[in-house]
Amino acid sequence: MENNYSKTTTYTDSDVETTQLLVDFKEGNVAAFSKLYNLHINMLYNYGYKLTTDVELLKDCIQEVFIKIYNKRTELDLILNFKSYLLISLKNKLCDESRKRVHLSDVAVEELDIISSDNIEHDYIAAEKVKSNNMFVSKMLDQLSPRQRSAIELYYIEEKKYEDICTIMNMNYQSVRNLIHRGILKLRTCAV
Amino acid sequence: MSITIDKRVSEILVCDGFINYVMNPTSLILKEWDNYFIENPDQIPIVNEAKQILLCEHDYHSLPPFEIKELEMRIFEKCGIKTFS
Numbered sequence: 001m002e003n004n005y006s007k008t009t010t011y012t013d014s015d016v017e018t019t020q021l022l023v024d025f026k027e028g029n030v031a032a033f034s035k036l037y038n039l040h041i042n043m044l045y046n047y048g049y050k051l052t053t054d055v056e057l058l059k060d061c062i063q064e065v066f067i068k069i070y071n072k073r074t075e076l077d078l079i080l081n082f083k084s085y086l087l088i089s090l091k092n093k094l095c096d097e098s099r100k101r102v103h104l105s106d107v108a109v110e111e112l113d114i115i116s117s118d119n120i121e122h123d124y125i126a127a128e129k130v131k132s133n134n135m136f137v138s139k140m141l142d143q144l145s146p147r148q149r150s151a152i153e154l155y156y157i158e159e160k161k162y163e164d165i166c167t168i169m170n171m172n173y174q175s176v177r178n179l180i181h182r183g184i185l186k187l188r189t190c191a192v
Numbered sequence: 193m194s195i196t197i198d199k200r201v202s203e204i205l206v207c208d209g210f211i212n213y214v215m216n217p218t219s220l221i222l223k224e225w226d227n228y229f230i231e232n233p234d235q236i237p238i239v240n241e242a243k244q245i246l247l248c249e250h251d252y253h254s255l256p257p258f259e260i261k262e263l264e265m266r267i268f269e270k271c272g273i274k275t276f277s
Binding site for chain 2: 043047050071083095
């Protein structure tokens with residue numbers, strides 16, 4: 001690796017040129033490394049800024065990403081898409097650093113809004129659970145008579161008062177209570 | 193982390209599969225995402241917004257030129273690269 005800028009090549013801002021820059025960089029052209037940095041710094045910074053507003057942390061992480069690229073330059077052939085590689089490396093670095101800072105500080109993990117693939121998985125599982133519960137409730141309600149179902153939906157889901165349900169269903173107070181009571185008993189039987 | 197954009201957009205932004213979909217869309221990746229959109233049409237506007245952010249199409253943030261240069265110098269110094277500046 002030549003430790004200077006003596007090799008000067010004219011590069012244009014394009015993916016094709018990125019490929020050529022990577023080849024030149026691997027062959028020892030430091031100017032190519034500089035150009036790779038300058039071609040992608042704005043894209044990286046803009047992306048990172050959407051994940052953290054801590055500019056110093058972001059700059060530190062970008063720095064680490066490029067140092068890693070420099071140190072692993074002999075393995076550059078393994079990178080399928082340089083832009084994807086940069087963005088994913090930066091995102092991983094930001095997540096790692098955020099986790100480290102949580103570990104070193106008194107702030108509880110629950111108090112921090114850290115975006116990571118763990119959150120996505122957690123949200124996905126939670127959403128699936130809600131979906132599953134909704135399906136179960138819907139299936140159970142299908143076991144009721146139409147009037148029982150209406151009364152229970154009005155009372156438990158729409159949170160209406162007995163008096164309101166009496167008006168909506170044109171029934172007296174005791175009949176509504178009996179209807180809901182019988183519906184609940186039926187749901188309990190079905191759920192066992 | 194950021195509080196300026198929708199949480200759902202942020203979550204898409206940190207997904208490796210999404211980054212590859214935008215930056216390196218092979219036919220296999222495109223097919224997978226097409227299937228995902230068919231099953232989850234509500235996700236289309238969220239993914240489109242994340243895509244615009246990733247491609248720097250709106251709300252663009254950049255470092256001032258002198259900070260870009262300063263960061264480059266820091267990287268070069270850490271890598272042990274000598275410069276003429």
